[in-house]
Amino acid sequence: MKKKNLLFDADGTIWDSARPVVDSWNIILEEKYSDIVPYRLTLDDMYHSMGKTMTDIADSLFPHLEKNKRLQVLTDCMAYENDYLASHPGRFYPGLTDTLKSLKEQGCHNFIVSNCQDGYLEAMLASNKELASVIEDTECFGRTGLPKSGSICLLLERHGIAKEEAVYIGDTSMDEKAAREAGISFIHAAYGFGRAERPDGIIKDIRRLPDLLNS
Numbered sequence: 001m002k003k004k005n006l007l008f009d010a011d012g013t014i015w016d017s018a019r020p021v022v023d024s025w026n027i028i029l030e031e032k033y034s035d036i037v038p039y040r041l042t043l044d045d046m047y048h049s050m051g052k053t054m055t056d057i058a059d060s061l062f063p064h065l066e067k068n069k070r071l072q073v074l075t076d077c078m079a080y081e082n083d084y085l086a087s088h089p090g091r092f093y094p095g096l097t098d099t100l101k102s103l104k105e106q107g108c109h110n111f112i113v114s115n116c117q118d119g120y121l122e123a124m125l126a127s128n129k130e131l132a133s134v135i136e137d138t139e140c141f142g143r144t145g146l147p148k149s150g151s152i153c154l155l156l157e158r159h160g161i162a163k164e165e166a167v168y169i170g171d172t173s174m175d176e177k178a179a180r181e182a183g184i185s186f187i188h189a190a191y192g193f194g195r196a197e198r199p200d201g202i203i204k205d206i207r208r209l210p211d212l213l214n215s
Contacts (some may be wrong), residue, residue: 002213002214003108003165003166003167003169003185003213004107004109004165004215005107005108005109005111005156005159005161005165005166006103006108006109006110006111006166006167006168006172006176006191006213007090007111007112007113007152007155007167007168007169007184008050008111008112008113008168008169008170009112009113009114009168009169009170009171009172009175009189009192010094010114010120010121011050011051011114011117011171011192011193012050012051012122012170012171012172012189012192012193012194013093013115013127013169013170013175013192013206014069014072014092014093014096014112014131015089015090015091015093015096015173015188016090016091016092016093016122017049017085017089017090017091017124018043018047018131019043019046019084019090020081020084020085020088020089021041021046021081021084021085021090022041022042022045022046022083023088024077024080024081024084024088025041025046025077025081026040026041027080027084028073028076028077028080029041029073029077030151032076033076034042034075035063036065036069037062037073041061041107045061047193048060048118048157049061050172050193051115051170051171051172051174051175051193051194052115052174053115053141053148054074054075054078054115054116054141055071055073056130058070058071058073058074058076058111059142061074064075065086073119077086078120079117079119079121079159081117081123082117082119082120082122082123083123083156085120085123085124085127085214086123086126086127087111089128089170090127091161092128092131092209093191093206094130094162094205094206095205095206095207096206097130097134098207099206099207099210100134100212101106101130101133101134101208102129102134103134103209104134106210108213109136109159109161110134110136111135111137111138111139111155112135112137112138112139112146113138113139113140113151113152113157113168114138114139114140114141114148114151115140115141115147115148115151116140116141116142117140117141117142118140118142118143119142120140120142121140122138122140124147125138132165134181134213136159137155137158138160139152139154147178147181148174148175148182149177149178149179149180149181149182150182152168152178152179152182152184153182156157156182156184161181163182163183163184164171164184165201166184166185167179167184167185167186167187167188167213168182168186169185169189169209170187170188170192171188171189171190171191171192171193171194172192172193172194172196173195173196173197174192174194175194176188176196176198176199177198185200185201186199187199187200187201187202187203187209187212188201188202188203189203189206190202190203190204191203191204191205191206
């Protein structure tokens with residue numbers, strides 16, 4: 001395979017967790033913040049937030065609150081979300097686990113880099129032990145405080161991976177931009193939530209990834 005180091009986005013690429021996430025956030029909004037957030041979030045709100053940094057999500061969903069307060073609300077929502085996902089996992093895309101297992105057997109190294117909070121990827125992998133067994137490392141905004149391109153570069157440096165030997169697989173133009181800024185190739189997961197402008201490759205099903213990497 002031409003690319004042996006595969007960096008995956010999470011939401012819209014590995015799984016769709018929008019429903020349990022929005023449900024968990026609304027529980028916190030109802031229990032703790034009904035006086036300052038008089039509305040409840042919708043599934044569309046969550047889909048429009050997927051892939052953004054935590055700061056951008058807070059600005060988008062709670063614009064009427066003072067900055068520190070909106071971040072406090074979001075932090076509480078996300079902390080509960082991590083626990084909630086343990087018993088209410090998202091939907092993993094069909095064939096994903098088997099595909100990544102096959103890629104690992106062919107000598108590929110699988111990683112995840114996301115703009116999520118710390119603990120989110122751990123919750124996701126805890127709900128799918130088979131997937132966890134083929135993921136070598138993860139990185140996220142919640143740990144680095146960096147845009148996705150910075151988190152990508154940190155992971156590459158940590159493992160001594162040359163940029164020409166890596167590819168990022170994601171579903172949105174934000175993912176594409178992050179890959180370009182990090183200096184690596186980009187494959188668009190067109191089955192996810194968004195679009196891309198000029199990807200190096202496109203897959204409409206995660207099970208097509210090995211064929212694309214070999215082409």
